[in-house]
Amino acid sequence: MPRERSPSRKAMDELKRMADDVCLLILHTDLPEIDIQIQINEVRRRCEQLFPDRLSLFEMVYASRFRRLMEQWHENDDALGHPSDEAELV
Numbered sequence: 001m002p003r004e005r006s007p008s009r010k011a012m013d014e015l016k017r018m019a020d021d022v023c024l025l026i027l028h029t030d031l032p033e034i035d036i037q038i039q040i041n042e043v044r045r046r047c048e049q050l051f052p053d054r055l056s057l058f059e060m061v062y063a064s065r066f067r068r069l070m071e072q073w074h075e076n077d078d079a080l081g082h083p084s085d086e087a088e089l090v
Helices: 007-028 033-050 051-071
Strands: none
Touching: 007 033, 007 051, 033 051
C-alpha cells in the first residue's frame, strides 16, 4: 500500500510540475517571451502561496533555470522583434 505524501511534499511536487511545464514551453514552443514570462510569474506566485518564507529559493533555483533556458533557446527573439534585453525576465 503506497504511503501518503506529506502536504509539503505535495506542494513541492506541484511546484516542480509547474516549473517543468514552463521549461517545456521554453524548449518546445515558439511562444513569445512575454507569454512565457506570464507563466513564470504564475509559478512564482504559487511558490509564494505555498512557501512564503522560501521565495529566495525560487529565485535561486527556478528563476536562474528559466533565464538560462531563455538565453539558450530564445536567442533569436531579437530577429523576431522581441528584444530579450527589453523584457526583464523573472
